[in-house]
Amino acid sequence: MAKTITEKNAKKFAAMILEDLEDEITAQLNGFVGSVVNDLSNMGQSSRTTSTTEAYLGGEGVAQKGVSPVLTGFFASSWKAGTSQISRVDNRKGPWAKIKYKGNKLLPGYKPLIKRRYALPKNLKLKDTIYIGNTTQYANGAIVSPKSNINAYLQGGAGNFTEGLNQKIDRFFTDKRPDIRVGAIARGSTQVGYAKQ
Numbered sequence: 001m002a003k004t005i006t007e008k009n010a011k012k013f014a015a016m017i018l019e020d021l022e023d024e025i026t027a028q029l030n031g032f033v034g035s036v037v038n039d040l041s042n043m044g045q046s047s048r049t050t051s052t053t054e055a056y057l058g059g060e061g062v063a064q065k066g067v068s069p070v071l072t073g074f075f076a077s078s079w080k081a082g083t084s085q086i087s088r089v090d091n092r093k094g095p096w097a098k099i100k101y102k103g104n105k106l107l108p109g110y111k112p113l114i115k116r117r118y119a120l121p122k123n124l125k126l127k128d129t130i131y132i133g134n135t136t137q138y139a140n141g142a143i144v145s146p147k148s149n150i151n152a153y154l155q156g157g158a159g160n161f162t163e164g165l166n167q168k169i170d171r172f173f174t175d176k177r178p179d180i181r182v183g184a185i186a187r188g189s190t191q192v193g194y195a196k197q
Contacts (some may be wrong), residue, residue: 025175026126027133033081034120034170036132039153039161039168040079042066042114067161071149073112078135080118086133088140106149126178154182 043066067102068076074096080086095115100107117135124130136142149161156164163171169180 021175022126023172025178026124028172028174029126029130029178030122030124032168033132034126034169035172036165037079037081037120037165039067040076040134040150041116041134042070042076042115043067043116062076067149067153069105069142069145070112070114071101071106071116072096075134075139075142076112076114076138077117080134080135081121081124081130082134083121083124083128083130085131086135088133088135088137090135181193 022190066076068079070076072092074090074092077096081110095113099110099113106112125167133139134142139187151157152164153161154165165182169177
């Protein structure tokens with residue numbers, strides 16, 4: 001039996017709606033990933049910067065605290081997102097190697113520098129598994145540091161930020177909430193624990 005013009009038009013219309021919805025959710029996903037990386041880099045909601053890619057903390061108009069702990073700024077500068085697992089291989093280098101500290105305090109005359117080391121990915125797709133991680137070798141210790149608000153941020157608790165991960169998910173994904181799982185690999189372990197958000 002041949003389809004009527006109305007049936008053909010209805011299928012085209014449904015396909016257009018589906019494509020439009022997928023485009024909107026893909027844009028939301030890319031915005032969400034960028035926003036999370038910015039928050040973890042202390043360049044998002046709680047840190048005002050003079051530029052979108054660089055901030056000397058402690059200067060005029062720049063927040064002192066954010067989600068990531070900051071000593072030299074290298075850890076906060078080393079967040080990365082992509083479609084493959086993030087390797088933790090980096091030691092302080094570049095301008096951060098010149099920032100002097102003793103223990104957990106900077107020496108007089110030095111300020112931390114937060115400068116994005118990795119570009120945000122473009123055109124992430126809904127079918128992609130997306131990883132957000134820190135590339136520093138000492139990431140495990142920094143995440144559990146008393147100065148860190150990362151666990152509170154991921155669990156939606158209180159900290160030096162205005163919006164936890166769950167609130168951010170709700171704000172970005174208004175039509176369809178994706179399957180988001182937060183995982184962590186502990187030092188010396190190959191097991192990953194996931195909590196569905």
